[in-house]
Amino acid sequence: MGIVYIPPNPPIPPSQQPTVSVYASVIEPKIANTLVRRLNQIAPLENLRHVKRVRKQCLDGGKMQLTVILCLACENGSLSGSMPKDIVELINSYQLSAFVTKVCKYAALSKEEWEEQCKLWPTSYHPPTYNIEGITGFSEEESQLIFSFMKLAIRLATSTNDQVVNAAVIVDPSSKQIIASACDQIHSWNTTVSKTSLEPGQLEQSAVFTSCLTPVVGAMLNGSAGRSKQLTDVSCLHPWHWPQPQLLASSSFFHPLRHAAMVAIESSAAGDRLLFPSNQDIRNQCSHEDDMQSVYSNSPAKRQKTVPLEVVDSEPVDNCSIIVGPEQVRPYLCTGYDIYLVWEPCAMCAMALVHQRIRRIFYALPNPNAGALGSVHRLQGEKSLNHHYAVFRILLPEEELMFGRREGNVYWYNCCENDK
Amino acid sequence: MASASQVEEDLATAVAFMQLAIQQAKIAMDSLEVPVGCVIVEDGKVIASGRNRTTETRNATRHAEMEAIDVLLEQWQRTGISVAQVAEKFSNCILYVTCEPCIMCAAALSILGIKKVYYGCANDKFGGCGSILSLHSGSSEHQFSDEGSQRKGFTCTGGILASEAISLLRSFYEQGNPNAPKPHRQPVHQPGN
Ligand SMILES: [Zn+2]
Ligand SMILES: [Zn+2]
Numbered sequence: 001m002g003i004v005y006i007p008p009n010p011p012i013p014p015s016q017q018p019t020v021s022v023y024a025s026v027i028e029p030k031i032a033n034t035l036v037r038r039l040n041q042i043a044p045l046e047n048l049r050h051v052k053r054v055r056k057q058c059l060d061g062g063k064m065q066l067t068v069i070l071c072l073a074c075e076n077g078s079l080s081g082s083m084p085k086d087i088v089e090l091i092n093s094y095q096l097s098a099f100v101t102k103v104c105k106y107a108a109l110s111k112e113e114w115e116e117q118c119k120l121w122p123t124s125y126h127p128p129t130y131n132i133e134g135i136t137g138f139s140e141e142e143s144q145l146i147f148s149f150m151k152l153a154i155r156l157a158t159s160t161n162d163q164v165v166n167a168a169v170i171v172d173p174s175s176k177q178i179i180a181s182a183c184d185q186i187h188s189w190n191t192t193v194s195k196t197s198l199e200p201g202q203l204e205q206s207a208v209f210t211s212c213l214t215p216v217v218g219a220m221l222n223g224s225a226g227r228s229k230q231l232t233d234v235s236c237l238h239p240w241h242w243p244q245p246q247l248l249a250s251s252s253f254f255h256p257l258r259h260a261a262m263v264a265i266e267s268s269a270a271g272d273r274l275l276f277p278s279n280q281d282i283r284n285q286c287s288h289e290d291d292m293q294s295v296y297s298n299s300p301a302k303r304q305k306t307v308p309l310e311v312v313d314s315e316p317v318d319n320c321s322i323i324v325g326p327e328q329v330r331p332y333l334c335t336g337y338d339i340y341l342v343w344e345p346c347a348m349c350a351m352a353l354v355h356q357r358i359r360r361i362f363y364a365l366p367n368p369n370a371g372a373l374g375s376v377h378r379l380q381g382e383k384s385l386n387h388h389y390a391v392f393r394i395l396l397p398e399e400e401l402m403f404g405r406r407e408g409n410v411y412w413y414n415c416c417e418n419d420k
Numbered sequence: 421m422a423s424a425s426q427v428e429e430d431l432a433t434a435v436a437f438m439q440l441a442i443q444q445a446k447i448a449m450d451s452l453e454v455p456v457g458c459v460i461v462e463d464g465k466v467i468a469s470g471r472n473r474t475t476e477t478r479n480a481t482r483h484a485e486m487e488a489i490d491v492l493l494e495q496w497q498r499t500g501i502s503v504a505q506v507a508e509k510f511s512n513c514i515l516y517v518t519c520e521p522c523i524m525c526a527a528a529l530s531i532l533g534i535k536k537v538y539y540g541c542a543n544d545k546f547g548g549c550g551s552i553l554s555l556h557s558g559s560s561e562h563q564f565s566d567e568g569s570q571r572k573g574f575t576c577t578g579g580i581l582a583s584e585a586i587s588l589l590r591s592f593y594e595q596g597n598p599n600a601p602k603p604h605r606q607p608v609h610q611p612g613n
């Protein structure tokens with residue numbers, strides 16, 4: 001298991017990553033060990049520890065070809081000039097034919113960058129393990145908590161026998177409480193609000209606490225077509241699929257936009273209104289103008305008279321936390337909260353999470369069809385947006401992804417294939 | 421090709437419906453909400469309207485478009501029509517909204533397969549119909565090619581009554597809330613952060 005930060009910037013194409021030139025040569029597999037040991041002594045790749053010394057390539061006919069880096073080359077790349085004497089001896093004794101090639105100069109900062117690098121020459125990749133709010137790594141305790149929330153999301157996503165959907169769990173990490181959780185409600189638009197606050201210790205018994213665990217689809221449960229449904233019921237993965245023929249009673253409600261994240265946001269907003277019923281208090285204490293005033297006092301240069309045309313977020317105007325009672329602080333939207341999603345969200349859901357001010361997004365599976373956090377779009381890198389969350393992918397072993405599924409696991413395998 | 425008079429007539433129609441969207445924006449303004457409004461039109465008739473309700477609901481996704489869409493879905497399903505009929509109906513609907521749909525709403529409109537969108541002013545920070553992303557253009561370079569997974573495009577025309585839409589937003593952000601008690605201080609603006 002692991003947690004990978006998905007940075008705001010797209011992977012850098014190898015052509016734009018700084019490279020250095022090295023001498024390399026194809027070698028016989030049987031001399032590889034000896035040669036690499038010797039090379040590491042006489043020409044260690046000191047500042048290129050991320051670069052693999054040996055490249056394995058599969059040739060036509062299944063034969064493996066090994067290429068080894070001999071040493072650094074000078075940038076003008078003439079073959080004879082800069083090569084150390086020991087290397088020249090090695091080349092002669094093994095009858096190698098050296099050529100100049102390029103490798104990436106710096107270690108990859110993201111998995112995507114690493115994948116790009118490997119097209120040039122294989123490198124190793126170590127996800128960052130520093131320590132601020134998770135962008136820089138997580139403690140063991142935090143990781144365990146994150147994994148258990150994700151496992152809960154997966155359990156929700158697979159809680160209906162023959163159907164796999166997306167699921168969302170919104171968590172307040174400071175109190176470790178669940179603020180809201182939801183599954184896709186494309187085909188079962190019910191207005192029940194699922195809200196709960198569980199202690200993390202209760203996570204394991206919590207499979208029965210949300211409304212979405214009631215069977216979502218009537219006919220599909222009994223129907224034989226369930227096994228061939230694949231993942232087309234996963235809202236964010238197939239947002240345009242909803243008009244396709246369904247095995248549904250025509251009387252059941254549906255709503256093509258009730259993706260799990262949208263439902264969870266609605267649910268958390270409903271909870272907020274319940275806990276803090278009065279909007280009026282807030283207006284008196286913290287008006288829209290106060291809020292803007294305080295922001296402006298930090299940036300006097302922006303005080304000029306401009307048309308705020310570009311700002312049409314339609315955001316709620318009470319943009320601050322209010323102390324309501326002695327201890328209760330009313331949160332502003334989902335500020336400070338995390339969301340766990342089984343699949344990378346689509347553009348609608350990803351933008352909804354910007355609007356609602358989510359702090360961090362954790363997802364388990366990429367969404368190559370419609371994902372908006374790196375796969376198709378990358379909202380966390382859109383500079384113009386007024387809020388930016390940190391995005392993480394949680395790598396779970398296949399057994400976890402099959403959680404709760406007794407049969408038909410082939411779908412999960414298929415979507416994990418990229419991870420291998 | 422459309423004749424010049426036809427184009428003029430279409431524009432006049434668009435302006436007339438946009439006036440109704442502006443009215444919705446004004447209602448939002450009166451309700452202390454960011455003034456954005458919309459109407460949805462089918463066969464030349466307004467079948468739903470919506471206005472921004474993010475403050476009231478404390479749900480920042482309750483944009484005018486989402487409000488109007490929910491009205492339609494509820495209304496249609498009460499009459500018992502099928503999923504396919506709903507999809508068919510959306511493909512005949514035209515949305516008039518005072519401000520370019522944001523990325524969320526543009527994605528939603530594409531998911532529903534709406535036919536056409538007219539908007540007032542552009543949304544340079546969040547716009548999903550050309551300003552930041554172009555979710556209205558239906559092109560797809562992605563691997564899932566079965567029919568149900570095809571992204572859907574819609575035609576999009578901006579600049580209809582843009583100055584009215586802007587002046588509403590301007591007065592909202594510059595003067596703050598007209599109904600709120602007014603502290604005596606210089607008008608301030610929403611920062612462009
Ligand atoms: Zn979605
Ligand atoms: Zn919107």
